[in-house]
Amino acid sequence: MSSVAADPMDPAPGPTQAGLGARISRQLQASWKLCVIAVPYAWMLIFFLLPFFIVFKISLAEPLIAAPPFSALFDLTEEGIVTIRIILDNFLFIFEDDLYIRTYLNSVKISTISTILCLLVGYPIAYGIVRSGEMARKLLLMAIILPFWTSFLLRVYAWMGLLADKGTINNLLISIGIIDEPIRMLYTDFAVYLGIVYTYLPFMVLPLYANLEKLDSSLNEAAADLGAKPIGIFFTVTLPLSIPGIVAGSLLVFIPATGEYVIPDLLGGGNVQMIGRVLYNEFHQNKDWPVASAVAIALLFLLVVPMMIYQRYQAKEAEKV
Amino acid sequence: MGKGRSLFLTVMLWLGMAFLYVPMLLLIIYSFNYSKLVPVWGGWSVRWYKVLFESEEVWNAVALSLKIAVVNATFATLLGALAGLAMVRFGKFRGRTLFGGMLAAPLVMPEVITGLSLLLLFITLSKMIGWPAERGFTTITIAHITFSMAYVSVIVQSRLTGMGETLEEAALDLGAKPFRVLTDITLPRLTPAMVSGWLLAFTLSLDDLVISSFVTGPGANTLPILIYSRIRLGLRPDINALATIIIVTVAIGVAIAAFMLMRQERQRLAEEKMAAGP
Incomplete structure (x- = not known):
């Protein structure tokens, strides 16, 4: 971790000892600081950053019927010359085949609509919690966080039981005579939207809550004193001030939802194509690693801009406190 | 932020909570269903829990x-x-x-x-x-x-x-x-x-x-x-039973953890106040 160096300006403003002792203790401090940084840094470099380069490398390789099923990029020829073979076919393949293009667009469409729905459902909830009394606020926050701790997979499964042709909702509607034939809900776009909104709702509500909680209520009071109506105050004061919360919550829903695999697989069946599912199947069923890698790289490019916005926002928030 | 919820916010809060919790509640109720077909009610029973506990794979x-x-x-x-x-x-x-x-x-x-x-x-x-x-x-x-x-x-x-x-x-x-x-x-x-x-x-x-x-x-x-x-x-009654066990365990665990963290936090604040005291 040569890139990490302890800040020479920083060490203890402690008592000034003269000479050698001070130098040794400064050295020691620099070295334990270095350790604190180096261990997690090395871990993330090896297990988080390095894998992306490998994916990138394999996305440029040729699929082979072998184990592992892709060609080597670097070959040492007999003369000792390293030849590098880069094959852009995998990328051409995913750009030419309109299945992939359509799937990308469909993923973006589904996660955009889900994010908007999540915001519409989550905003009033977050605002309602902020406006509650102290005890109610604590309990409601717990109630929002609790589902996040229980199994994601089982929360999706719960909706399979509700939405199935012979599921709870259809049974109920038929038994009270509203419909005669079951409505098809499971394995449709609708089920996927519902699943995403349901499972990602806490990710929307929590940043919104954190933002709304910090707003200064005297602004609202001032507006009210000057004769503004509550709805007017909301749209001219509260809503504009809560934009950072809206951005954070929306990105926290949009980014992972775009690459979602479980929800389109379980609730969408084969009918809803999303890129995460294509990648998974390309890898596990078709065993086409290079194409799966190319799909992953393309997905990463699609999401890199929202991810950077999110990270800059996080860094800004951290400095604000 | 000011106190007092409008009727609209209260209704949305309740709907939101129902949206979050009714599906899980139904999942739990149907785990006690005798019937092999998950959404068809066949009377109360714990048979799927038995099936679950006997499975070595699980x-x-x-x-x-x-x-x-x-x-x-x-x-x-x-x-x-x-x-x-x-x-x-x-x-x-x-x-x-x-x-x-x-x-x-x-x-x-x-x-x-x-x-x-x-x-x-x-x-x-x-x-x-x-x-x-x-x-x-x-x-x-x-x-x-x-x-x-x-x-x-x-x-x-x-x-x-x-x-x-x-x-x-x-x-x-x-x-x-x-x-x-x-x-x-x-x-x-x-x-x-x-x-x-x-x-x-x-x-x-x-x-x-x-x-x-x-x-x-x-x-x-x-x-x-x-x-x-x-x-x-597809739907499986033994998975409903498993889900129930997981949800209940997590809920209890989170409640205990939250309670303990809250108590510790209060204690710490009190101690810091004492330390900083006059």
């Missing part, structure tokens, strides 16, 4: 998942706390931006990408240096530590920022060595954050399906992998 999956979750949570908490300390307390160092990026990215990175890239890393490594020889417990745990430590570091960072540095500065002014300040002041005050980090890492690991199913090997079925392979083919 027990093995539970054991593997718990083992991974505990090891993961412990390492993730240590690494995440170190990472958080480095980010908040060490000022600017070379490579800090990259480090911050690597700690923020796993929180939003689509799981299919993380899973695929880690698997390809493990395969490349095993070809080059012969490790890991086989995939299973070790590879899943490493994968889980990687994303869990990012979550832990976020919790630790926000706690460290919230704590301020006044106590540490006071200790340094009084002549304490920085390392002692870390062990005697910073770490004890960080304990609540590390406990919540441990718990979060534990549940994240228990919950993970996509990344595990990429980096697992033959025979190593974690609980989510087992559940998923069963529900893919």
Whole structure:
């Protein structure tokens, strides 16, 4: 971790000892600081950053019927010359085949609509919690966080039981005579939207809550004193001030939802194509690693801009406190 | 923020809570259904719980998942706390931006990408240096530590920022060595954050399906992998029973943890007030 160096300006403003002792203790401090940084840094470099380069490398390789099923990029020829073979076919393949293009667009469409729905459902909830009394606020926050701790997979499964042709909702509607034939809900776009909104709702509500909680209520009071109506105050004061919360919550829903695999697989069946599912199947069923890698790289490019916005926002928030 | 909810907000809150909890409630109720067809009510029964407890496959999956979750949570908490300390307390160092990026990215990175890239890393490594020889417990745990430590570091960072540095500065002014300040002041005050980090890492690991199913090997079925392979083919009453056990356990666990953290926090605040007192 040569890139990490302890800040020479920083060490203890402690008592000034003269000479050698001070130098040794400064050295020691620099070295334990270095350790604190180096261990997690090395871990993330090896297990988080390095894998992306490998994916990138394999996305440029040729699929082979072998184990592992892709060609080597670097070959040492007999003369000792390293030849590098880069094959852009995998990328051409995913750009030419309109299945992939359509799937990308469909993923973006589904996660955009889900994010908007999540915001519409989550905003009033977050605002309602902020406006509650102290005890109610604590309990409601717990109630929002609790589902996040229980199994994601089982929360999706719960909706399979509700939405199935012979599921709870259809049974109920038929038994009270509203419909005669079951409505098809499971394995449709609708089920996927519902699943995403349901499972990602806490990710929307929590940043919104954190933002709304910090707003200064005297602004609202001032507006009210000057004769503004509550709805007017909301749209001219509260809503504009809560934009950072809206951005954070929306990105926290949009980014992972775009690459979602479980929800389109379980609730969408084969009918809803999303890129995460294509990648998974390309890898596990078709065993086409290079194409799966190319799909992953393309997905990463699609999401890199929202991810950077999110990270800059996080860094800004951290400095604000 | 001001007090007092409008009727609209109250109604939305109740609808929101119903939306979150009714599906889980129904899942629990139907786990006590005698009928083999999940949504068709056939009277109360605990037969699916018996089926579940007799399944060795389920027990093995539970054991593997718990083992991974505990090891993961412990390492993730240590690494995440170190990472958080480095980010908040060490000022600017070379490579800090990259480090911050690597700690923020796993929180939003689509799981299919993380899973695929880690698997390809493990395969490349095993070809080059012969490790890991086989995939299973070790590879899943490493994968889980990687994303869990990012979550832990976020919790630790926000706690460290919230704590301020006044106590540490006071200790340094009084002549304490920085390392002692870390062990005697910073770490004890960080304990609540590390406990919540441990718990979060534990549940994240228990919950993970996509990344595990990429980096697992033959025979190593974690609980989510087992559940998923069963529900893919449709509704299963024994999975309802399993879901009920998981949901109830988590709810009780979270309630106890929240209560204890709240009590500890109150105690700490009281102590700090005493220490700062007149």
